[in-house]
Amino acid sequence: MASLSAYAKNRIILAAVILALLAGLDVALGPTPTITITILGIAAMTPIGLAAIGEIVNERGGLVNIGIEGIMVVAGLTSIMAAEASGSPYLAMLAAMATGAAIAFVFALIATYGRGSQIIAGLGLNLVALGVVALGLLDYWGTPGFHMLADDSERPPRIFTAYGPLSWLYLLTFVAAFLAWFLLSQTRFGMHVTASGNNPFVTDANGIDVYRVRIKACVIGGVLAGLAGAFLALDYLGGVTKDVSQGRGFMALACIVFGALDIPLVLGIAFVFGLTEAIALWAQNAPWAKEFVTAGGNSFLLMIPYLTVIVALALFPGFERLSRMIGENYWRSQ
Amino acid sequence: MGHQEDAGHLRLDGRNGASRQAVAAGRGTGRIGARCSIRRGGQLRRDRVHHSAMSATHSRGDWLHEASLVAAPLLLGFAAAAAVIVVNGGSIGMLFTAFYNTVTNRNGLLQTVASGTALALTAQCFIIGFRCGVFNIGAEGALFAGAIAAIQVGAFWPLPQGIHLAAVMLAAMLAGAAWLYPVALLKTYRNVNEIVTTIMMNFIGRYLLAFFVMWVFRDTKVDTGAFSVPIRPTGRFPVIASPLTWACLLAVVVPVVAYVLLWHTRFGAHIRATGYNADAARGAGIDVRRLGAMVFLAGGAAAGLAGCVLTAGLSPTFKVGEDLSALRNFGLLGISVAMIGRNHPLGAMLASFFVAAVRTSRFQFQKMGVAPEVTEIFIGVVIFAFAFPYVFQSAATWIKAIRRSRWGSEEHG
Numbered sequence: 172m173a174s175l176s177a178y179a180k181n182r183i184i185l186a187a188v189i190l191a192l193l194a195g196l197d198v199a200l201g202p203t204p205t206i207t208i209t210i211l212g213i214a215a216m217t218p219i220g221l222a223a224i225g226e227i228v229n230e231r232g233g234l235v236n237i238g239i240e241g242i243m244v245v246a247g248l249t250s251i252m253a254a255e256a257s258g259s260p261y262l263a264m265l266a267a268m269a270t271g272a273a274i275a276f277v278f279a280l281i282a283t284y285g286r287g288s289q290i291i292a293g294l295g296l297n298l299v300a301l302g303v304v305a306l307g308l309l310d311y312w313g314t315p316g317f318h319m320l321a322d323d324s325e326r327p328p329r330i331f332t333a334y335g336p337l338s339w340l341y342l343l344t345f346v347a348a349f350l351a352w353f354l355l356s357q358t359r360f361g362m363h364v365t366a367s368g369n370n371p372f373v374t375d376a377n378g379i380d381v382y383r384v385r386i387k388a389c390v391i392g393g394v395l396a397g398l399a400g401a402f403l404a405l406d407y408l409g410g411v412t413k414d415v416s417q418g419r420g421f422m423a424l425a426c427i428v429f430g431a432l433d434i435p436l437v438l439g440i441a442f443v444f445g446l447t448e449a450i451a452l453w454a455q456n457a458p459w460a461k462e463f464v465t466a467g468g469n470s471f472l473l474m475i476p477y478l479t480v481i482v483a484l485a486l487f488p489g490f491e492r493l494s495r496m497i498g499e500n501y502w503r504s505q
Numbered sequence: 506m507g508h509q510e511d512a513g514h515l516r517l518d519g520r521n522g523a524s525r526q527a528v529a530a531g532r533g534t535g536r537i538g539a540r541c542s543i544r545r546g547g548q549l550r551r552d553r554v555h556h557s558a559m560s561a562t563h564s565r566g567d568w569l570h571e572a573s574l575v576a577a578p579l580l581l582g583f584a585a586a587a588a589v590i591v592v593n594g595g596s597i598g599m600l601f602t603a604f605y606n607t608v609t610n611r612n613g614l615l616q617t618v619a620s621g622t623a624l625a626l627t628a629q630c631f632i633i634g635f636r637c638g639v640f641n642i643g644a645e646g647a648l649f650a651g652a653i654a655a656i657q658v659g660a661f662w663p664l665p666q667g668i669h670l671a672a673v674m675l676a677a678m679l680a681g682a683a684w685l686y687p688v689a690l691l692k693t694y695r696n697v698n699e700i701v702t703t704i705m706m707n708f709i710g711r712y713l714l715a716f717f718v719m720w721v722f723r724d725t726k727v728d729t730g731a732f733s734v735p736i737r738p739t740g741r742f743p744v745i746a747s748p749l750t751w752a753c754l755l756a757v758v759v760p761v762v763a764y765v766l767l768w769h770t771r772f773g774a775h776i777r778a779t780g781y782n783a784d785a786a787r788g789a790g791i792d793v794r795r796l797g798a799m800v801f802l803a804g805g806a807a808a809g810l811a812g813c814v815l816t817a818g819l820s821p822t823f824k825v826g827e828d829l830s831a832l833r834n835f836g837l838l839g840i841s842v843a844m845i846g847r848n849h850p851l852g853a854m855l856a857s858f859f860v861a862a863v864r865t866s867r868f869q870f871q872k873m874g875v876a877p878e879v880t881e882i883f884i885g886v887v888i889f890a891f892a893f894p895y896v897f898q899s900a901a902t903w904i905k906a907i908r909r910s911r912w913g914s915e916e917h918g
Contacts, residue, residue, distance in 0.1 A: 237700065287893030290640055290700065291844070295889025298837060302881030309876045310593060421704045428698045470716035477705045477712075481687070484697045 178433050181487065185439040192446060207334045208449045213341045214407065215452075216445025218243065218399040218416070220344035222423035223430075223437050224351045225395025229275075230432055231355060232388030233368035233381075234282050236275065237293025239396040240420025241300025244411075246270045246400030248304050251411045252311060254320060260327040264401045271397020272390045274300075279389035283382040297420075305413050319410030327406050340406055344441070347395060348434050354391075364388045396420070418477065425480045429487065440483060447479040571847055577897040578890030579845070585886040589879045603869040607862050613869070615749040619818070621861035622756040623648075626811035627839025628846065628853035629763045630804035635848050636767060637800045638780045643688055643703030644808040645836025646710030647681035651812025652825065652832060653714055654680030656722050656733050659740035659817050669739040673817050674810060681809015682802040684710065689801035693794045699801075707836060711829065719827050731827035742818040752818035756854060759807060763850035766803075776800060811835060838864065841884045844891045860884065 196205040222239050229236050236242075246267035253266035278296060281287040305315075312318045320326055329338035355361035363384045366374040371381045403419070404411045422444055430436030451472040587597045607613040627644040634641030654676040658664075664672055688706060691697040722733035742750035767773035779786040779796055787793045815832050816825060825831065842860045846852030863884060867877035890897075 281893045281896070285893040286895040289892075292889055292892035294642070294837070294840060295885055295887075295892060298841075298885030298888055299882055300885075302878045302885050305878040306589065306876050306882065309878065418704065418708050421701060424698075425701045425705065428701050470712040470719065474709050474712040474716075477708045480705045481691070481702060481709075484702065485687075485691055485695065 178431075178436065181430075182433075182435050182439070184487070185436060185443075189439060189443060189446075192443070196450075203334070204453070208446065208453050210334050210337065210341070211449035211452065212442060212446035213344075214336075214338075214445070215448040216442045217341055217344050218403045218407065219419050219423050219426060219444055220438060220441035221347055221399035221402065222396045222420055223426040223441055224344070224347045224434065225392035225399070226423055226427055227392075227432050227434060227437060228351055228355065228364065228395075229389050229392030230427060231368045232364045232385045233371060234279060234385050234389050235289050235293070236278055236389060236392060236396075237290055237424065238274070238278055238296030238300070238420075239392070239423060240416055240418070241293075241297040242271045242274050242393055242396040243400035243403060243416040243420050244304045244414070245274060245300045246397035247404035247411045247415045248307050249397075250401035250404050251318065251320060252307075254326070254405060260405055263405060264327075264398060267397040267401030267404075268394045269397070271393040271395070271400065273393075275389045275393020275396070276386065278393075279386040282389070283385050301413070304411070304415070308411070308413065317410055317412035320405070326409060329406070338406060340402055343398070343402065344438065347398075348438055352434050360384075360387070396423075399423075422476065422480055425484065429483055443483065444476055444479060448476045451475045574894055574897070575845060575847060577894070578887045581890040582883045582887035586879050586883040589882055590875055593875060595873070595875050599870075599873055599875060603866045603873060603875075604862065606869045607866040610869075612748075613862075613865050615746055617858060617861045617865045618753050618756075619748045619750070619820075619861075620864055621858040622753045622818070623811040623814050623835050624839055624842050624861050624864075625756040625854050625857035626759055626807050626814065627835050628842035628857055629759055629850055630808040630811075631840050631843040632846075632848050632850055632853055633763060633767070633776070633804045633807070634800050635843065636780045637776045637796060638783055639692075639797060639800055640700050641685070641703060641801060641804045642700055642836065642840065643685050643706050643801075644804070644811070644839050645834075646703065646706040646708075647684045647805040647808035648812040648815070648832060648835055649707075649710035649714040649829075650684035650805075651677035651681040651809025652816045653717050653812075654809070655813040655816045656717070656736065656825065659736035660722065660734040663737065664739065666739050669737070670742065670817070673736075673740045674813050677809040677813030678806040679809070681805040681807070681812065683805070684809070685801040685805035686798075689798035692801075693798050714825075714829060714832075715827060718825050718829070722825075724824065733825045735822065735824040736817050740817055741820075741823055742814070744820045747820045750818040750820050752814040755810065755814060756857065759810065760850040760854040763807070767850065808836075808839075811839075834864075838884065841888050844888060 193205065193209065196208060200208075222243060226236060226239055249270040250263040250267035254260055254263035257263065274296070278289075278292055281292050282289045308318055309315050327338055327340055329336045331337075353361075355364060363374070363379050364387075366379065367381045367384045367388075374384075375381045399419075400416065403415055408415060423441070426437045426441045426444070429440045454472050455469060583600065587600055590599055591597060607617065627648060630644040630647065631641055655673050658676040659669070659673045662669075662672070684706065685703070688699055688702045691702050692699045718733045719731045724732045724734045742752040744750050745753075765773075767776060775786065775791045775796055778789065779791060779793055783793050786796075812832070815835070817823065819825070819831055838860055842853050842857045845859065846854070846856035863880050867880050870877045870879060
């Protein structure tokens with residue numbers, strides 16, 4: 172064990188924790204509910220995981236985009252608008268990805284050429300996004316809180332099994348993870364991204380335009396965050412609400428803080444978060460929890476995913492979680 | 506370049522301002538202090554060392570400079586809000602009418618001052634952290650925790666007249682501080698990014714308060730929805746004119762206390778030193794870890810007090826509904842207040858009333874038929890614009906250069 176790197180150790184521990192969780196569910200509830208919860212968990216993991224993988228690419232480049240929560244809500248709004256306008260869920264997802272790319276592009280411009288503070292810009296982005304979504308709901312449809320898709324054909328296709336709805340989109344996270352791994356470790360652009368994140372000074376001096384690389388990495392992150400928002404609105408909820416993401420963007424950030432930009436770790440912890448969310452949802456509908464739920468215990472169950480984040484961050488052994496230059500602004504001198 | 510940019514992000518593992526490779530390459534990368542960037546053309550970038558020395562001697566030029574740095578984001582916010590209104594079919598004049606009506610209307614003014622109190626307090630929470638290099642966004646969660654404590658002590662504990670209110674305030678402050686303590690621990694011992702933990706705690710706090718309101722604190726005599734038991738009359742802030750209570754005094758007292766703490770005590774000097782350059786502070790013998798934890802406690806106490814103000818000062822009902830509508834958003838708005846106030850406690854005191862007026866103007870906008878969300882967009886754009894002062898500075902320099910080249914004196918040819 173001593174020869175394993177910290178990453179490998181954490182991966183093994185995380186895998187063991189996941190298996191233990193699933194085994195525990197199996198023992199407590201039986202195989203059928205466990206499979207249902209697992210599938211629901213993968214569905215719940217998709218928005219968090221997609222946003223997290225996008226943010227991995229972004230943070231490898233050296234920028235921290237706290238605004239992915241805002242990107243997700245706005246992309247959710249655009250995807251619903253596009254779904255209604257075009258009738259195709261896939262065009263809607265493309266529209267959402269384009270929205271995410273645009274917002275991330277503005278943010279990246281400010282963080283590089285604009286020499287702005289990334290954290291404050293991200294916070295502002297989140298606020299503006301919430302306002303824009305609320306405004307959009309009011310202006311476009313006249314409904315001030317939420318808007319559900321009326322036509323089921325505008326949603327991505329899913330098959331209804333005995334274990335709950337299944338959709339090809341649930342595999343999106345894993346596809347994105349593979350693509351991100353390939354991009355970051357097997358392409359020259361990926362090398363540039365990692366270099367820009369680790370040491371922009373030397374990278375820039377070597378002729379790689381750090382600003383451009385960071386902007387591209389940020390846009391990729393925005394695209395994935397937009398896709399996460401589209402999935403949330405189109406598939407998971409079937410509509411858009413004022414706070415559609417419910418803090419999932421920040422859970423994605425927590426995944427990255429936990430996983431230190433390592434893709435398997437981030438995927439694993441995203442799955443744990445998704446699983447806890449699935450358990451919370453499932454418990455709300457369980458017959459033995461009816462009294463608890465109607466009397467207000469609902470809120471307690473909703474708390475579980477967020478508590479899990481904190482517990483996970485507290486329990487797992489700490490190591491260099493973020494690249495050294497994370498959040499520190501690199502600004503070229505004149 | 507205001508104080509806002511000067512506080513770098515505090516890392517408790519010794520990596521503030523110096524990345525190993527850069528140091529090995531012979532270049533310091535400290536954010537503040539000695540910032541040597543790659544020299545291209547032999548030009549050292551603007552060094553910020555002089556600014557920390559200047560902080561003790563504010564000249565009038567500094568005030569003007571700071572004011573102009575605030576003006577640009579506010580103008581951008583106004584422009585964005587005006588754009589939203591115009592796109593929605595209104596006229597720009599509606600913006601000014603709404604704000605004017607808010608402050609001239611008696612009820613609007615009272616509501617503004619009442620909201621401004623809580624905003625000033627949550628702003629202090631962010632400011633104290635920011636001055637130490639910590640991004641404490643947990644004001645909302647600490648506010649909810651303080652509200653829980655305030656309702657528990659205020660509504661359920663019968664205490665004599667004079668002590669009750671003091672006990673409520675104390676309980677709220679302790680609860681708020683205790684709420685952020687786990688965040689402080691995580692940051693100190695695991696170097697976990699406090700942004701993520703505080704935001705998670707915000708959500709947990711919201712659901713926890715909702716749970717308490719709907720179940721533990723539920724007012725069983727009311728059946729038109731879930732409300733908490735009203736605070737007992739002895740535990741309330743004395744009312745001046747509903748919705749204004751004497752809690753508004755806190756909006757003056759707490760910022761002054763924070764100002765004195767930060768600039769006139771040794772503790773405050775340590776905080777600011779850590780904010781400017783944590784490595785230098787550690788080298789000077791300041792216990793950076795303990796300091797980082799204590800600013801969370803202090804900020805949590807301030808935000809908890811805000812929660813107390815929003816429950817024991819929530820005239821005329823003094824009770825909380827299950828949607829927590831009276832307590833929502835004060836955390837993020839507090840951050841906007843802090844920024845508009847240039848991260849200075851007294852500046853935040855003034856800014857809090859401005860932002861409270863913006864918030865209260867929602868009703869006016871609704872009356873005029875404009876979507877009230879325009880206020881959220883205004884605040885959001887203002888915060889966003891505070892992120893990149895450099896853009897405004899270079900724009901101003903560019904304009905000045907053009908003017909000089911067009912209308913400059915002849916001798917420069």
